[in-house]
Amino acid sequence: MGRFHRHDDGTVHAHEHHDHDHIHEHQHEEERAELIGDHSGYATGRERIEVLEDIYAENDRFAAANRAALDAAGVRAVNLMSSPGSGKTTLLQRTLAALEGRVRVGIVEGDIETPLDAERLDGFGAQISLLNTGNGFGGECHLDAPMVARALRGLDLADLDLVIIENVGNLVCPAEFEVGEHRKAMVFSLPEGEDKPLKYPVMFRSVEVVVVNKVDLAPYLEFDMGLFRRNLEAVNPGVTVFELSARTGEGVGAWVEWVAGGI
Amino acid sequence: MHEVSLSLQLAAAVSRAARGRQVRVVYVAIGALRQVVPEALEHAWVFTVRGTPLGAAELDLDLLPAVLTCDECGADTKLGPELGFGCAACGSAATRVVSGEQFTLTAIDIDIEKGTCDGTFPPT
Ligand SMILES: Nc1nc2c(ncn2[C@@H]2O[C@H](COP(=O)(O)OP(=O)(O)OP(=O)(O)O)[C@@H](O)[C@H]2O)c(=O)[nH]1
Ligand SMILES: [Mg+2]
Ligand SMILES: [Zn+2]
Ligand SMILES: [Zn+2]
Ligand SMILES: [Zn+2]
């Protein structure tokens, strides 16, 4: 056992490494608030420093700043999530066509690898901002708030009523990252299967609207809508559901009214 | 899923807290709703810190369950791996998450040979 070392706060712990007689300052003694008081249970030569830093806090700060910027411009934002290929971009094409000339829409396009989705949304009079991969949390699996902050700078918010953020196709982590949106919605499509709310409850629970897309495929699938709705209700009671086909346009109207609502 | 980006964020937070001191252990509390795969995080961490001043730092993960509280009967339910959101006591779906969203750097263990003596005394 080495010598004991007394901190200003009265705690004591042992040093193995000093055989010199000394009074010395630990760097952390200037910041004693960060210390766990009792070092006595410790092997010598090490010290535990309490940190308590929420790793998502920075994302949440950016999200709050994004929301403040949107609010200041009077713009409402919807974060649209889904698994890959559920039909987000197809639904957005329908949505932009329906809102053209009525609501000024900006799109934050989360297809960060290719310009393909952004090209499909061209020609409806909407402002479109592409994302770049940052070195924060975000990337190929979800958008984070710093990425969306950069994308929002590519939009003239003063000239918009609504921003729709097409998130990365993924049922896991996009649900965990606030990006500054006012409302979250997701697209689910029939071929994905009735069990998905139970397998991805964090996602299905995070939204206020679930679009059930590709209903035009119902005749070809053995999709049990009742079972799906029960599974969904089990993870997100009272959630709003719009059954529609982004391909045929059937049922899209109710979604469009919701997304443009409050404007 | 994004364990590499989480590792990078974590390493940045650890570096800030360490202020140049040698870090040996990094304690992280992770709630189940963060959907982190511990093995993937460990792997990403090794890869993230290799060749950096944090190269000797190991992760110590405290995996916390998600806990729901029931608005109908008041019971708490610990979520299993399937993460259903119903109350285990009464079956009600009217539950609220009260724990499980943590991703917190709780503490670090540092060597006190390094940096603690401010260079005033030669290390023995
Ligand atoms: N049958 C049918 N096909 C659809 C419908 N909506 C979209 N699709 C098709 O589904 C495929 C994927 O649609 P997208 O709109 O690109 O899906 P997405 O969610 O934007 O995909 P990612 O951005 O890659 O995640 C395309 O081939 C669409 O034509 C629909 O209502 N019915
Ligand atoms: Mg798309
Ligand atoms: Zn000492
Ligand atoms: Zn000390
Ligand atoms: Zn992710």
Ligand SMILES: [Zn+2]
């Ligand atoms: Zn209950």
